[in-house]
């Protein structure tokens with residue numbers, strides 16, 4: 547019985563670590579693919595809108611956010627006419643979930 551609890555405790559620690567690692571991955575993807583336009587702290591640049599404190603992220607489902615990232619938003623569907631560039635469709639594998647978690651952490655700041 548004691549052994550069972552030890553294993554359960556170890557498992558809980560592992561799960562804790564892996565969810566932390568996922569959040570860190572989202573940050574790493576952001577740094578390599580999004581930072582140049584959306585800024586280091588998500589506050590936006592001349593090439594991309596602010597994601598920190600973003601109303602869009604706060605009020606959209608994960609699916610809608612992932613869709614903007616994967617399909618982009620250029621041309622007629624652009625929302626922010628004050629920025630000449632559009633949001634390019636980004637190639638991501640299955641790490642979109644971790645990225646969305648990271649964006650949500652930026653959005654509440």
Ligand code: HEC
Nearest residue numbers: 579580583593594595602615619624625626631632633636
């Ligand atoms: C080449 C510059 C550029 C890159 C790189 C880029 N974006 Fe964007 N992004 C934009 C622009 C410009 C917009 C605004 C488009 C519009 O007018 O609707 C935007 C819009 C968005 C929006 C919607 C914001 C809103 O308020 O509607 C999200 C979410 C987003 N980007 C996330 C990302 C993520 C995540 C990455 C990295 C995987 C990324 N972007 C990479 C330029 C960029």
